[in-house]
Amino acid sequence: MQEFGICQLSVIPVRREGAHSAEQIHQLILGDTYQVLEKEEEWVKIKGDFEGYEGWVAIGQHYAITAVVRDELLREQPSFLNETLLLHNDSPMPVSIGSTINSHILGIFGEKNQEQLKAHVHSISEESIGQTARKYLGTPYLWGGKSYFGIDCSGFSQQTYKLHGYSLPRDAYQQVEIGTEVSLENAKEGDLAFFVNPKGRIDHVGILLSNTEIIHASHRVRIDKIDEKGIYSEELKRYTHPLHIIKRVLK
Incomplete structure (x- = not known):
């Protein structure tokens, strides 16, 4: 049975x-x-x-x-x-x-x-997706994590979207297949930004708060600047993740 x-x-x-x-x-x-x-x-x-x-x-x-x-x-x-x-x-x-x-x-x-x-x-959050995402601020990064006590980048996007009634796949390379491509210039809160490693593979995802700010899980859930090159960390004074593509999932 x-x-x-x-x-x-x-x-x-x-x-x-x-x-x-x-x-x-x-x-x-x-x-x-x-x-x-x-x-x-x-x-x-x-x-x-x-x-x-x-x-x-x-x-x-x-x-x-x-x-x-x-x-x-x-x-x-x-x-x-x-x-x-x-x-x-x-x-x-x-x-x-x-x-x-x-x-x-x-x-x-x-x-x-x-x-x-x-x-x-x-059942479905009435807050903006940015408000929901900010509830995870400071959560430590944890490979394979999807909770407030430890979370990885794709677990963070998946769980945030879950609270808004959307079911995303578990991993970033799967999530990038969802939605419609948009430019950074036309991006808005809730769009997903994907990033590549030196081998050109999707290895990171974050949620845009605007077309200049992103919230993502990297060492901890944090807010950083984003431009056409990628994520810029004021803390580290350098770019940390090269931008690959932005996808819109929310209607």
Whole structure:
């Protein structure tokens, strides 16, 4: 029988292989559901329902649900946490912005925590995408991260767009295939800017706040200047990422 699961912790690392020493390539955050592809004694290979990413999670962090429960959760109108909260149950639990707050997740917390969660969720953010993106300012860069506690560049753009009702692929080289190309001169808040490494491969993405400013995850989520050459860091006094293309996803 096919097995499924749900993330009941603030964040769970998803690794390339079934070992704690293996590279973290992705994360699950509270409320994410997934399909179980394979099980070993200590590790579970999963495929996330939101972005279809595959990897391994420790079996002690896996919480199994039935196909019926998983299908019911996927049919619910999605509600996402728009702030990072500290919940107090038997012990404090920090919960990241972008977490999916469904009926199952509400059910595992006490009444007081349920009310706190309900007060900070929405299906589609009514803020501007720039306002949403700024909530991550200062979040440390973490390869494979997609939470407030650590995030990478494509996880940052994906999670910000998720809060506005858009589903982006997980990685920058996949995200660049979405949307319509626009010039920097005509760019506006919410457009995605993509950058290349010395080999010409897409290796970075950020969200434009205007056609002169960009917010992106590089060492931490930060705001830098951008022009036709790329991102200019006032802190480092140099260009850090060569601009490749700008894409418009938001209507």
